[in-house]
Amino acid sequence: MTDISKAGSFKLGDRTVKRLGYGAMQLAGPGVFGPPKDRDAALAVLREAIASGVDHIDTSDFYGPHVTNQIIREALHPYPAGLTIVTxxxxxxxDKGAWLPAMAPEELRQAVHDNLRNLGLDALNVxxxxxxxxLHEPSEGSIAGQVSVLAELxxxxxxRHIGLSNVTLAQVEEARRIAPVVCVQNLYNIAHRNDDALVDALGADGIAYVPFFPLGGFTPLQSDTLANVAQKLGATPMQVALAWLLRRAPNILLIPGTSSVGHLRENLAAAELELPADALAVLNGIGAEAKAA
Incomplete structure (x- = not known):
């Protein structure tokens, strides 16, 4: 079995978690809407993740909606000591599965109570x-009102702890004037490196950075380059993308998602993948080309 502790660990709130975690979004049905095609398979993935040493699960009650959290509760409750669930x-x-903003104070409060109920928790870790x-790119504007609601809760x-997602550095700074922030979750990968400065700034302050879409936004040429590196290393493109993120900065925590036990094992094996200097140079070149474009 893969030893994911080889990827190291980092602080997430008042806990220290392994840097390779699990994202539960794909446990819901197609389009992250409705029940999964195979509920037993979804339960098995979660149990395999825990058996493999995963101690950080990322979820949301708007996955499904409610479905993913209910599956997590069915699979893992009562939760193992030390498991950190982030929502x-x-x-x-x-009712058609469209994604709609729900950022008014009462909507945020209701969402917290929905997460508590469906996960079977008295308090949410993060x-x-x-x-x-x-959408998946931060937009300017104040988030003080929303963060103040979370601070009250x-x-x-x-x-227990507050994090932010899809935000700018200015919004992180605004939020930190209201309450401590323990993590930021934004789009970031080899080819999409707009957050380079934010990753480093958060790391300097001991704040975790959690990238989503590790293969998102790649051009066909960038995908081919990644695939070629992966082939030479005897790995999958996803494993190489995850290994690059682990190498990028010590405060990066990964939450690759899948509904397959086989893919879960492949993703977690990225903890043991070494990137030689020549491969790292090629991968870094993908980001440099994207910035120059």
């Missing part, structure tokens, strides 16, 4: 406020 709020789904009016003991 996010700021969106909702309509709640990310996700800015949802910019934290004072009430319903939330």
């Amino acid at each position: 996010k709020i700021g969106a909702r789904r309509d 709640v990310n406020f996700r800015r949802t009016d910019g 934290r004072q009430q003991g319903l939330i």
Whole structure:
């Protein structure tokens, strides 16, 4: 079995977690909507993740909606000691599965209570406020109102720690003037490196950075370059992309998602993948080309 502790660990709130975790989004049905095609397979993936040493699961009650959290509870409750479950709020789904912003104070409060109920928890380890009016790219504007709601819920003991998603450095700084921020979850990968400065700034302050879409936004040429490197290393493109992120900065925590036990094992094996200097140079070149474009 893969030893994911080889990837190291980093602080997430008042806990230290292994840098390779698991993202639960794909446990829901197609389009992250409705129940999975195979509920037993979804349960098996979660149990395999825990058996493999994963101690950080990323989820949201708007996955499904409600489906993913209910599956997590069925598979793992009562939860293992030391398991950190991170959820996010700021969106909702309509009856056709469309993603809609849900960032008003009462919507945020209701979302926290929905997560608590469906996960079977008295308090949430970490709640990310996700800015949802910019799709997968941050948009400017104040988030003080939303963070203040989370700060109130934290004072009430319903939330232990606050995180942010889809935000700019200025928004992170604004939020930190209201309450401590323990993690930021944005789009970032080899080919999409707009957050280079943010990753480093957060790392200097001991704050975790959690990239989503490790293969998102690649051009065909960039994908081919990644695939060629992976072939030479006897690895999959996803493994190489994850290994690059682990190498990029010590405060990066990974949450690759899958609904397959086989793919889960492949993803976790990235913890043991070494990137030689020549491969790293080629991979870094993908990001340099993207910035220059």
